[in-house]
Amino acid sequence: MERGGQDPDRxxxxxxxxxxxxxxxxIVRRWQGPLVNLAYRFCRNRAQAxxxxxxxFLRVFRFLSxxxxxxxxxxxxxxxxxxxxxxxxxxxxPPEVPxxxxxxxxxxxNPEAVIEAEDLAEVVRRAVAALPPxxxxxxILFYFQKMDVRETxxxxxxxxxxxxxxxxxxxxxxxxxxxxxxxxxxxxxxx
Amino acid sequence: MKPLDIERILRDDPExxxxxxxxxxxxxxVHRDIELRGGLEFPWARLVTGLAxxxxxxxxxxxxxxxRGDPAPAVLEHLARTARQPAIxxxxxxxxxxxxxxxxxxxWSMRAAGLRR
Numbered sequence: 001m002e003r004g005g006q007d008p009d010r011x012x013x014x015x016x017x018x019x020x021x022x023x024x025x026x027i028v029r030r031w032q033g034p035l036v037n038l039a040y041r042f043c044r045n046r047a048q049a050x051x052x053x054x055x056x057f058l059r060v061f062r063f064l065s066x067x068x069x070x071x072x073x074x075x076x077x078x079x080x081x082x083x084x085x086x087x088x089x090x091x092x093x094p095p096e097v098p099x100x101x102x103x104x105x106x107x108x109x110n111p112e113a114v115i116e117a118e119d120l121a122e123v124v125r126r127a128v129a130a131l132p133p134x135x136x137x138x139x140i141l142f143y144f145q146k147m148d149v150r151e152t153x154x155x156x157x158x159x160x161x162x163x164x165x166x167x168x169x170x171x172x173x174x175x176x177x178x179x180x181x182x183x184x185x186x187x188x189x190x191x
Numbered sequence: 192m193k194p195l196d197i198e199r200i201l202r203d204d205p206e207x208x209x210x211x212x213x214x215x216x217x218x219x220x221v222h223r224d225i226e227l228r229g230g231l232e233f234p235w236a237r238l239v240t241g242l243a244x245x246x247x248x249x250x251x252x253x254x255x256x257x258x259r260g261d262p263a264p265a266v267l268e269h270l271a272r273t274a275r276q277p278a279i280x281x282x283x284x285x286x287x288x289x290x291x292x293x294x295x296x297x298x299w300s301m302r303a304a305g306l307r308r
Contacts, residue, residue: 032209036213041204046207053213058217065234065237066234120200121204124197124201139201178197
C-alpha cells in the first residue's frame with residue numbers, strides 16, 4: 001500500500017520496531033477491513049471474525065521484526081493472518097450461517113428469486129468454509145480476497161502450480177457438494 | 192449449478208465492516224501484551240541466520256586458506272598456543288557451563304514470576 005511514493009506500512013513498522021508501539025494503530029486502521037473480512041470467509045460469523053482478526057493483529061505485532069523489508073507487507077500480513085485463522089478453525093466447529101444477516105445476493109433478471117439465490121449463495125460459501133483446509137485456503141484467497149495465483153501462492157508459501165491444482169480440485173469438490181445439496185432441495189431447481 | 196455460477200457467487204461475497212471500536216480493542220490488547228511480555232519478540236530467526244552465515248563464511252575462508260597453503264596468521268597461532276594452556280582449557284569448559292546455568296536460573300525465575308508465558 002503506497003501513497004505518494006511513501007509506504008506508510010513500512011514507516012509504521014520501523015516506528016514500532018524503534019520502540020513506538022502506538023504506531024501499530026496505523027497498520028490496524030489500514031488493514032482491519034481486509035483482515036476481518038478474510039476471517040469472515042473462514043468462519044462466516046461476524047463476532048467470531050473480529051476475534052480471529054484481533055488475534056491475527058496481535059500475532060503480527062509480536063512477529064513484526066520477522067517481516068523482511070524487501071517483501072510486500074500485505075503478502076506477509078495475509079500469510080500470518082491465514083496461519084492464525086487456519087489454526088483457529090481447527091479448534092472451532094464448522095461455520096454456521098445465520099440467514100437473517102444483511103446480505104443481498106440478487107438472481108439476475110428474477111427479483112422474486114432473491115431469497116432463494118441468497119440461500120443458495122450462502123450454501124456455496126458455507127461449503128467453501130467446510131472444504132479440507134488446503135483447498136479452502138486457496139479458494140478463499142483467490143476468490144473472496146480476489147488475489148491472483150501468484151499472490152495466493154506467496155501468501156500460502158507454496159508454488160504457483162500447487163495453487164492452480166488446489167483451485168482446480170477445490171472447485172471440483174465444491175461442485176460435487178453443491179450438487180449433493182441441490183439434490184435434496186427440489187425447490188431450488190424451480191427458480 | 193454451473194461452475195461459472197459458483198465462481199460468481201464466490202467473487203460477489205459482500206464485504207463486512209469492522210465494529211467502530213475494533214481498532215481500539217486491538218490496540219488495548221497490544222498494550223496489554225506489551226505489559227505481559229515486556230515488548231516485541233526477539234528476532235531469534237535473524238540472529239540464528241546471521242550466526243550461521245558468519246560460521247559458514249569463516250569455515251569457507253579457512254578451507255580456502257588451507258587449500259592454497261597460506262601460512263597461518265600470527266593471531267591464529269597465538270590463539271592456538273593460548274588455548275592449549277591448562278588454565279585456559281579449564282576455563283573454556285567452566286565459563287560456558289556457568290553462563291548456561293545462570294541463563295537457566297534467570298529463565299526459570301522469570302517463568303515462575305509469570306513474566307514469560
